[in-house]
Amino acid sequence: DIQMTQSPSSLSASVGDRVTITCRASQSISNYLNWYQQKPGKAPKLLIYAAATLQSGVPSRFSGSGSGTDFTLTISSLQPEDFATYYCQQSYSTPRLFTFGPGTKVDIK
Amino acid sequence: EVQLLESGGALEQPGGSLRLSCGASGFTFSRYAMSWVRQAPGKGLEWVSGISGSGGTTYYADSVKGRLTISRDNSKNTLYLQMSSLRAEDTAIYYCAKHRDGNRFDYWGQGTLVTVSS
Numbered sequence: 001d002i003q004m005t006q007s008p009s010s011l012s013a014s015v016g017d018r019v020t021i022t023c024r025a026s027q028s029i030s031n032y033l034n035w036y037q038q039k040p041g042k043a044p045k046l047l048i049y050a051a052a053t054l055q056s057g058v059p060s061r062f063s064g065s066g067s068g069t070d071f072t073l074t075i076s077s078l079q080p081e082d083f084a085t086y087y088c089q090q091s092y093s094t095p096r097l098f099t100f101g102p103g104t105k106v107d108i109k
Numbered sequence: 110e111v112q113l114l115e116s117g118g119a120l121e122q123p124g125g126s127l128r129l130s131c132g133a134s135g136f137t138f139s140r141y142a143m144s145w146v147r148q149a150p151g152k153g154l155e156w157v158s159g160i161s162g163s164g165g166t167t168y169y170a171d172s173v174k175g176r177l178t179i180s181r182d183n184s185k186n187t188l189y190l191q192m193s194s195l196r197a198e199d200t201a202i203y204y205c206a207k208h209r210d211g212n213r214f215d216y217w218g219q220g221t222l223v224t225v226s227s
Contacts, residue, residue, distance in 0.1 A: 001171070034213045036154075043204055043220055044146075044154060049213035087154050091212035096168040098144065098156040098212060 002026050002093045004101035006086075012109040019075040021104045023088035028068045032092035035064055035073045038103075039084045047086075048073065075106075083107055111135040111216045113205050118221030125195050125225070131188040131205030131218055139163070139183040142208035145190050147201035148220075155201075158190065159208070173199075195225045 003026040013019050023033065031051040036044040046055045048064035051071055061076045075082055088101040117129040131143070144159040158169045158179040167179050178191040188205050202222050206214035 032211060034211075036214075038154075043217040044214075045217070046213060046215050049209075049215075050211055055215065085153075089154075089156075089214075096159055096212065097170065098159065098214075100146075100154040100156060103153040 001097055002029065002090055002099055004088055004090055004099050006088060006101040006104050008104060009102065010105040010107065012107055013078050014109045015078055015080055017078045019078050019082075019106060021073045021086055021088075021106075023066075023071040023073070023101050025069045025071075025090055025092075029090045029092035031067050032090055033064075033066065033071045034089045034091060035062075036087045036089065037082075037084045038087065044087065078106070111207065113207065113216055113218035115203065115205055115218045115221035118203065118223045120224045120226065121195055122227050123195060123197060123225055126191070126193045127195065127223060129190040129192065129203055129221055129223070131190075133186045133188065133205075133207070136207070138181075138186040142212070143181065143188045144206045144208065144214065145177075145179060145188075146204045146206055146214070146217075147199075147223075148204070149198070149201040152201075157203070160188070192223070195223075197225050199223060200225045 033051045035048040038044040052064045085105045112134045114132045145157045160179045176194045180189045202220040204220045205218045207216040209215040
């Protein structure tokens, strides 16, 4: 089975900071990598799919990159509403096992 | 507008059974695969099970194989998760999620809480 890791597990940042979160797959997943944002008490929200494509309605300060095993989510200028937990998810494996990473919590410094 | 509404969560004893439902609206339900994703209290997301649009193909995480059964009724626009032999570690919020191309999950329900405890 494909395992997903994320780093860091948490980070503290200020409004306006550039934030980068890394996700790594245990084997190549091409670009079948999605990013979700989850706020406390809410359902997850799709931010980026296919490693680098912004979901409709998501602000352009969010971007994704990577291919193969290493991926990054970048928030170019952190806004107050961005404090949340971010999860990567692979959607490559056959049979279909859509593994999530353990999450990265972004909180206020 | 796409809407997913889960129901059926409850407090159940270990070894018991529950059936969760997810009612869908705002899209052609039968055209899309669906999944259940759960989140234990204070923990991360865990994909549990998925089903093709026709219902002919199902897939499960190893942690639930043999105890949870996913199904759908396309005539009722409803997704189900039959849970049996419940364990304390099944305690979680259960979300249903709609698939899009590449198996990204583009819409999620608000979740339903399952608590397994004596």
